[in-house]
Amino acid sequence: KNQVEQSPQSLIILEGKNCTLQCNYTVSPFSNLRWYKQDTGRGPVSLTIMTFSENTKSNGRYTATLDADTKQSSLHITASQLSDSASYICVVSDRGSTLGRLYFGRGTQLTVWP
């Protein structure tokens, strides 16, 4: 079973609307959580990072939240644009190894329609 689960698997919204993507994880011991944006045919690009003590982080129209007690995170996108169409991947890092092992979710495929 994947230690990082994302929902929904896919989402279609109209341009200008808001949306929220969910991430639940079981990774322990927890180090940090990142949200990545991956455009089709490209590599993932980091949007936000949160450690155990941070419960919200913003990057422009992207706002991520973290509840380390319930092991849940969300990514809220405000006033969506066509360029937001991409896969959004939740990535959790543990602190139990020198490598800094990363656990990847399968992503939420977001499509923004005009």
Add this chain to the structure above:
Amino acid sequence: EADIYQTPRYLVIGTGKKITLECSQTMGHDKMYWYQQDPGMELHLIHYSYGVNSTEKGDLSSESTVSRIRTEHFPLTLESARPSHTSQYLCASSARGARNEQFFGPGTRLTVL
């Protein structure tokens, strides 16, 4: 935009061919990684390196091999490609102690016929 490059971006080859996927980064990062990603699935780590002359296998078993002779270069080689190797291959790098932020290259889409 991260300074990490992969070539080729797309490759279509026949079964049994030997191929090398190139990955280079200009950030001076010690750690480098290779991931395999199939559509709609999570990234799987297949190889990583802590630095020059250091290579390790990742979580997903892979018939590929890697080398790290120079800090900036981390090529991946398949001695005899098969259709089961068809996938997207992503290279990444990170600095030591950088809270594990990995910077990804654009990927190579490999199709083996």
